[in-house]
Amino acid sequence: MAGIYIHIPFCKQACHYCDFHFSTSLKYRNEIVQSLAKEIGLQKDYLAQAPIETIYFGGGTPSVLDAGEISFLLDTIGRHHSVSGNAEITIEANPDDLNREKVQALRQTAINRFSIGIQSFFDEDLIWMNRAHRANEADAAVKRVQDAGFENITTDLIYGYPLLSNAKWEHNISRMFELEVPHLSAYSMTVEPRTALAAQIKKKQTPPVSDSQSAEQFTHLMERTTTQGFEHYEISNFGKPGMHSRHNANYWKGVPYVGIGPSAHSYNGDTRQWNVANNARYLAALEKNELPAELEELTAENRLNEYIMTSVRTMWGLDLDKLENIQNGTAHILLKEAQQFLNNGWLVQTNHILTLTQQGKLYADHIAAELFF
Known part of the structure; x- marks a missing residue:
């Protein structure tokens, strides 16, 4: 059993708290997609032909790709790996990308799980974070995905930031329950170096995050999810029985996986490997049929x-x-x-x-x- 992670290094705009690798320019989108496919072939032996049980499109924002590009990458995986018939295949998506046409197009692919980056149901919070969507789009996106027949859905929420009162946090949690989403990932706001949020705090343009606030809101989250029948199976992840993220759970269980794309990491029990976090250098290496990666023997x-x-x-x-x-x-x-x-x-x-x-x-x-x- 093994997994494949595909990093899509593009976003419409930069969230103020994010330090993941991405570009807001789609200039090299076609080249990146072709290089991802090439890397899938070059990395095919890293997992020693273990059957693929999970595939995860992360980023960045994978939903900037169209359904044809997603299918192309999945077909490429299928040519180089044995993919289980009941594999969990997840795509991370921003609500503003999930219009009716996009959701219907993705329904025609092998995608069977959505991870929707909501973060908050309050516009003022989303603006403060520099998110590309608004609260009404979050509601609509979840319902649209459900109406298309997808049942395996998770949403992301963030807590522990200055604008989030306990009352607003309770509203966000309750709204997620009302939408009948069977899985939730919730993350405490962290201030990463070299992010816009770090610069704003340094300049006193926004208050610092509070550890005590994060602890209080995390405790409330644990209590509320328990009452709704969610299992707290990993610090940041809560799922109804049978609805855990198989891909993420396998990370915590030490199941081997290969990471494809700029900044992606891989692990097979004996080695850990990480790709260069630079789109131009990634493309240059693949152009020469070389892996843009460093490898460490464990x-x-x-x-x-x-x-x-x-x-x-x-x-x-x-x-x-x-x-x-x-x-x-x-x-x-x-x-x-x-x-x-x-x-x-x-x-x-x-x-x-x-x-x-x-x-x-x-x-x-x-x-x-x-x-x-």
């Missing part, structure tokens, strides 16, 4: 820390037996380090599994870092 310590970082974030938890499979004698060492978090109620142990408590989920990154070898 040591036992790398694999241990990779497993700790990913597993501790999930409802399935950190399996001490798996640590032992990576390197003998490590479970005892980790359990000794974890004792402080077991004592203060941030972790619980059930047999050989360590999982975060609700309080512990507020400190997931800190806990993982303290457990690293």
Whole structure:
């Protein structure tokens, strides 16, 4: 079992908080699509012919591509890989791209899951973020996708930013429930260097984000999703039973995947690989039939820390037996380090599994870092 991630490096405009790789110019769109197809062929052996269970179009904004380009890339994958008949195939989309014609066209492709970047149902928040859509478009896009027959839908929301009062946050959560979307990804606003948001905060044009606000709103989110029957299966992801994102869940479970496109990362258990985050250099390398990537051989310590970082974030938890499979004698060492978090109620142990408590989920990154070898 394995996955494929395809990075589409284009956006209509730059969100103020985003530090992902993208360009707001579509000048080299055709060349990028052709190069993505070429890279799919060049990377075909990275996964050792494992069957493909998930395909994920991320970015950037994949919905800037048309249905023909999406089908072309999926057909290319099919020529080089064995794709499961029930593969989960996701496209990230912005609400303003999902007009009736676009949705109907995507219905004719193999896409079977939508990830819709809503972020907020308040126009003032969307303007502050420099999002390209407005709240009424978010509602309409979700309903349009549902009316077209798509049931596997997730929406993105952001919390912990200065404009978001607790009352507005509750409204956003409730609106998502009203739309009967079976999956939610929710992210705390982070201030990344070299973003417009970082510059605005530095110039005191906007207030800094508040850790206490983020913690309070995250706690409220956990409580509200639980009452609605969602499973909190990873720190930022909530899904109804059977509606987890298989692609993202596999990241946390250590399932191999190959990343295609500028800035995309790959992992196969033995190595980690990352492509250059530059469209021109990406195109130049593929023009010469070269992979625009750097590769790192993973040591036992790398694999241990990779497993700790990913597993501790999930409802399935950190399996001490798996640590032992990576390197003998490590479970005892980790359990000794974890004792402080077991004592203060941030972790619980059930047999050989360590999982975060609700309080512990507020400190997931800190806990993982303290457990690293």
